[in-house]
Amino acid sequence: MMGGRRLSLDWIGAVPFLGYVALFLFLPTAIIVAGAFASEGGPTLVNFANLSRPYIVSAVINSVILSAVTAVGGAVLGAILTYAIATGNPRGTFRRMVTSACGVLAQFGGVILAFAFIAAIGPASAVYVYFSQHHLDYYASGVWLYDLRGLELVYLYFQIPLMVLIFLPAVDGIKPQWREATESLGGGTWTYWRYVAGPLLAPAFLGSTLLLFANSLSAYATAAALINQGGPILPLQISNAITSEVGLHEPGFAKAQAVVLIVIVAIVSVLYAVLQRRTARWLQ
Amino acid sequence: MTASVETTPRAGVEIRLENLQRRYGAVTALNDLSLTLAAGELVALLGPSGCGKTTALRLLAGLEEADGGRVVIGGQDVTGLPANKRDVGMVFQSYSLFPHMVAWENVAFGLQMRKVGPADRKKRAIEMLDLVGLAGFADRYAVQLSGGQQQRVALARALAIRPKVLLLDEPLSALDAKVRSRLRDEIRRVQLEVGITTLFVTHDQEEALAIADRVGVMNAGHIEQLGPPTLVYTRPATPFVAEFVGLTNRLPGTVKRGVVEVRGTELPLVQADAADGPAIALVRPEAVSIASDGDLAAGPLVGTVIAVAFLGATSRVTVDLGDITVLAQMPTSAAAASPAGTRVRLTLRTDPVLIAREETAAVEH
């Protein structure tokens, strides 16, 4: 080069990504946050004050519980399945079948998933009819499929496959030499999990659990299809606030609820980033 | 094992592998392998990929179970003991350091398993890192160390527990050539300093010959020849050994009454009982030289130099004899007289040679 500094053009590659993020993440977020503070008479906090309505408080609590239960349940069950895949033949049919099935099922949601469960185990299904005729009436105390218990079960259906997809690379990264080194140094199975595999996998496991939590928190279509009365979780409340008669009189209220969702996701993201930073020291 | 941290080396113990058998389905990985390592000795197991070296080492470590045979460490039969009760130190080919522990924590891990207190184990870990020349790298993670440094830490970790035997499975294969020879010498220095009985597995003959007290050349699950490097090289016991260790010319000839006639020269045989008939004589490049009498009349050993490889004090000359090319190794001063293109006559030193029959396949190096 002829003298002088060369201008780095590396950043050009990131432009489409940054543009995308600006257009579909920052802009809507800004509109929502601004709208939550707006009213016809100027800036206001009334929309946030309205969040203390009992049905909103309970929707927030239900949403967090639903997300936590399906994140932990999905993470534990998914991790067990991942372990089974990872310890099997890396080119075997079992692994290929499970991973491709997970790729599809992790994206499976909404009306189709809800309908699949209604058809399979709902009160009009052949399965239910068979069981109730054999003194196993699993809806004896109410059709739980259409309330929060039902959502927990149905959500697991996409949470477990998602866990497999995001946790498998970490489990695959565990080298057999580490196990053998542990053994030759005098350790057994317990010490291996306690001091080697456990600490190595814990950050990926917790990080995956947080992603599952966020995934469940923002899921809407499945719940909307399964639950047609009331709004036990926050996404359904937001939908109500946008579409109902009452909601139309307070347009900022739906946005204030959305801000609650955004804040929860932001907290989860920060926790996730902290975990990543801890492991970054020994990964690359 | 005591919890002491004194650094006095303890004398190595004798290791015996007796008639080991191991099969994987239809594959016989070890076929009646027997090997005794004297106390403090370094034996290199050398052989082509798939000949069973790793299997032998893993049976000794207890990471794999034998179908038959015994493993005896220091007089104690350990055949039925699991790896974590055998007191062996292992160094793997690569990526064996625990990535979430820094160097000294890796080295201290085995001491922790042996209930050595935190202060003592850190002290001893630093001593061990010092032994392998890495005292200044105690707080680095594996990703912050070069491949060679990682292997040094792995060596320190294996030795920290004062094992009865040290096992190394191709510890240098993942490194580049320069680091490889330096680390090889380093491993040998540390092994001698500690005095530990050591089994070193490699497919690289140069490495085996350079590091070992004795080399065991393996083929298809058993040891073909066991002996000091010079003997294995100069007096290979079988055609396989001759071809696997060092470079060898395969020269067609005819066996007749205890000698083999190769291109007009009669060479004595190592295998005295060889049957008469066509055979391949295995002739080392060192046994081939360029005649200096200037007689270039057409003959079976007259040809043209096509390449000269400078190896330092010696050079390797490739000569095209028309139907075959022959390697000759000689002092560089002698080779200098015959650059590529020169017509030369070769002479064969009349050392005893091994012969192979036609079907012996060439061995890949």
Ligand SMILES: Nc1ncnc2c1ncn2[C@@H]1O[C@H](COP(=O)(O)OP(=O)(O)O)[C@@H](O)[C@H]1O
């Ligand atoms: N776990 C295993 N399962 C099946 N075959 C194996 C296994 N381990 C080794 N083998 C086979 O045993 C033979 C010897 O292998 P190994 O001891 O690894 O050879 P080397 O270390 O000399 O390359 C090879 O043919 C290999 O394919």
Ligand SMILES: [Mg+2]
């Ligand atoms: Mg091997």
